[in-house]
Amino acid sequence: MNYRNDIDGLRAVAILGVVLYHAGLKKMSGGYAGVDVFFVISGFLIGGRIFLDLEKDRFSFKDFYFRRVRRILPALVAMVLVTMIVGWVTLIPHDYRYLGGGAVTALLSLSNIWFLNRIDYFNPDATLDPLIHTWSLGIEEQFYAIIPLLLFLLWRVSKKAVLPALLLITLASFATALATAQEYRLEAFYLLHTRAWELLIGVLVAWSVRNRPLASPWHTPTYIAGLILIVFGLWSVPPNVPWPGVWTLPAVCGAAMVLFAPQAASPVTAILANPLMRFVGLISYSLYLWHQPIFGILKKAYLWPQTIAGLLLVCAALIVTATLSWRFIEQPFRTGAGWNRPQKATFWAAVAGIWIIAIGGGITEGYPKRMPTEVSETLAVRESYSPTYRRCLLVRNKVAAYDFNDACTFGDLSQEPTVALLGDSHAGRIAQPLGDALKKHGKAMVELTLSSCLPVAGLINDGQSRATQCPAFNARVLEYLSEKPEITQVILYANWVSYAFETFGPNMFGIDPSSTTIPSFPVNGPKPASSEGREAAFISALATQLKTISQHSNVLLVVSTGNLQVDLPRYIANRQWWNTQTTRNFTYPRSIERVRGDALRAIFESAIREAGPLKYEVSLFDLNNLFCTEDACDLVRDGTLLHSDTNHLSLPATKILAAPMARALSVD
Structure with a gap:
């Protein structure tokens, strides 16, 4: 050719x-x-x-x-080896x-x-x-x-x-x-x-x-x-x-x-x-090889520039790296000049090095001893959840055959559950701490949660393949509740921001990273053509859900907007590792929370109004009142991290909210 x-x-x-x-x-x-x-x-x-x-x-x-x-x-081997070397001093063990x-x-x-x-x-x-x-x-x-x-x-x-x-x-x-x-x-x-x-x-x-x-x-x-x-x-x-x-x-x-x-x-x-x-x-092949390691490690370490000048500097570094890769790796090996005996030895040594490092990383769980004890303790918060969390969050492949009478219960187990907790993994995180608080009031609670499923029948997450079972799950939950007249309190708690909006809005630094949510739309009928139409459909479905449940139970609708879009333990750990951050107290402006918080509260209030006169009460429980003052929201309080990742509350944080939520359920 x-x-x-x-x-x-x-x-x-x-x-x-x-x-x-x-x-x-x-x-x-x-x-x-x-x-x-x-x-x-x-x-x-x-x-x-x-x-x-x-x-x-x-x-x-x-x-x-x-x-x-x-x-x-x-060129691929060179990129992978350099990425692993740089990752050694920038990536936490899990990563x-x-x-x-x-x-x-x-x-x-x-x-x-x-x-x-x-x-x-x-x-x-x-x-x-x-x-x-x-x-x-x-x-x-x-x-x-x-x-x-x-x-x-x-x-x-x-x-x-x-x-x-x-x-x-x-x-x-x-x-x-x-x-x-x-x-x-x-x-x-x-x-x-x-x-x-x-x-x-x-x-x-x-x-x-x-x-x-x-x-x-x-x-x-x-x-x-x-x-x-x-x-x-x-x-x-x-x-x-x-x-x-x-x-x-x-x-x-x-x-x-x-x-x-x-x-x-x-x-x-x-x-x-x-x-x-x-x-x-x-140089396109080298550009392709090197752009993502540079971008990914900078982003993962929260060093990604937020100014035009910074972005231009990163792009310049990428072009220089790609040019050097093309000139001194791609070209010599492609033309045959790079396959003499010393260069072959270097190539195979690099391949062997990658395998050895990777296997060692698997055996040691990512070489955790690279990091100081304080950093390891901070990273342990990523696994900060109750012992029952994973067991009680319903397994997706069991939705159709699952017997809801076998669902996890908490609190005073000598009593029939009078409280039901509905939601996604966010709800699952609070189940045991809330149950412990309810036990003090002689009450029991049943957990009905499924990861990534908002607790609203008639809606499904856009573009998320694992959400396909959510409609069936939510329908079965409503059927279960209708057969349990003894349940008089129902809690709806989820990562609402991810379902109710098309973008997360600003992260905890006030920067909009343009992260994509999984906004919900009606299961039946065409997708709404506009953001306004989708929001109206969300409100309508939530209103129907509230009206259905309130026929036999009070509803506590939990307002939760703490979607940081920053992995808090990783962020704090990196700064501890590099001696640029202490963990005693760390906050972000309340004004950032209000960007999505005020909009979410308005959606909830609209749904309550649209539901019309209700037999039982629907009330809001705003988590932000527990973790925020008028000016700031806590991320680290007295040395305790309140989030275990980008959006889930840590176990200590769930214990903070348990008693107030139990009181809000009128059980004291």
């Missing part, structure tokens, strides 16, 4: 989309589609090279895979152990499988993972393991079979993606069988341009239309859409059109073939 300058420019467009998306550029809503553009380019170049070698009867599996190894592994798993699977071309079983790519926490981006390398390398053999066999059987076979496989892969991306969101995103169509489109383009005239009156408009589609795909993807899917097509088809329509030097090709874009394209 003839070298095309504009393909380097196309790579530049793809990598800029990915980097800007991970840097937090709000308007680059589909920047991650840059990876899909890379898939098409890879399929085009790999397919074109294989077809050329097959035509000249010189194809060699050994040569093919050796070229892939030289192209991918040296470092996790990093080791990602490092090993990256070397084995199995990163996509690793992350499939651990985190949703669109989860805000994924942006903190230094190696999350290696999932796409796993996809490509698995594709490279299959496509040479497939094309070789098709070519040997019949050249006429190549095109229909590729078309059939491409359509099957795309159809599978469409059919599964909604219900099996993670599998569709991370696995090869739902991604292969993107690479195969590149292969199909490579097949179609063989031996055809370079000039055509349709090339220029096709080329321009392709560029427009790519830009649209990078900038205009709505939130929470199934991916890959229909919204993936603009970027994929746009890339295919640009590759299909080669241009002679012209103002059109100047867009992609200018020297600056070509340079960015040349």
Whole structure:
């Protein structure tokens, strides 16, 4: 295949989309589609090279895979090793152990499988993972393991079979993606069988341009239309859409059109073939490798800059790092100059070092002895919850068959429960401490909680695959309550901010990190088209829930807005580790809480009004009154951390609220 300058420019467009998306550029809503553009380019170049070698009867599996190894592994190994070295002095044990798993699977071309079983790519926490981006390398390398053999066999059987076979496989892969991306969101995103169509489109383009005239009156408009589609795909993807899917097509088809329509030097090709874009394209692989470790570690250590000058400094450091990686690692190894005996020894020593560090991290739980005792004690708060918490938070795969009469009960177990606690994991955290407080009043409580499920029938979390059982769970809870007239008090407690709003709002530093919530929408009927419509639907569903429960019970609606969006134990531990923070007392401004707190209280009050006259009482219990003054909210009080992560209360904090909540239930 003839070298095309504009393909380097196309790579530049793809990598800029990915980097800007991970840097937090709000308007680059589909920047991650840059990876899909890379898939098409890879399929085009790999397919074109294989077809050329097959035509000249010189194809060699050994040569093919050796070229892939030289192209991918040296820079990848260098990035992973440096990330583990830097992580040694920046990452807490839990994160470092996790990093080791990602490092090993990256070397084995199995990163996509690793992350499939651990985190949703669109989860805000994924942006903190230094190696999350290696999932796409796993996809490509698995594709490279299959496509040479497939094309070789098709070519040997019949050249006429190549095109229909590729078309059939491409359509099957795309159809599978469409059919599964909604219900099996993670599998569709991370696995090869739902991604292969993107690479195969590149292969199909490579097949179609063989031996055809370079000039055509349709090339220029096709080329321009392709560029427009790519830009649209990078900038205009709505939130929470199934991916890959229909919204993936603009970027994929746009890339295919640009590759299909080669241009002679012209103002059109100047867009992609200018020297600056070509340079960015040349270092695009190293940019891709290094951007996420730099971004992820800075974010995880809460060192991410909040000024334009700081962001520019990070970007400059990234460009320098990528350029050095391209010049001194990629190029020598790719051309063969990097495979002399000393360099081979260095390469394999680096690989061995990664494995040794990773295995040691697994055995020691992340090398905790790296950290002072004080830091380890702070990090222990991350596991700060009652002994019954995990056992009593209903297991998802038991929803349909679960007997609610076997649900956990707390308090005075000699009595029938008269209090029911409904909610998600936030409610689960307070169950035992609240039960202990209720025991002093001779009362018992039953816990009916399911992680990530807001306690409102008729609503479901947008785009969260594990929430699919929430409607069935909530329906069964209401049925259970209707059969238990002895239950006269019902508590509704959840991470309301995550369900009621489309963004979290400012974090505890007053900075809006643009984290994505999992806003709820009606189970039945179309999604509301606007934020106002979605809020109205939320209020209506909550009003219905209150009206239903208040037919037989009083309702205590808990106002909780302490969604810090900062992992408090990790933040405090890092500052202790670096001697920049003490833990006696630490607060954040009450004005930050009120951004979401006032709006949430207004939603609750609207729902109570909409519910109309009620048989029993609905009252609000505001947790912020326990942890906040008029001016500030406590995060660390007298040396005690009140949060165990970004949003859950720690065990000491749940004990603080237990007695006042018990009194609010009119049981004293």
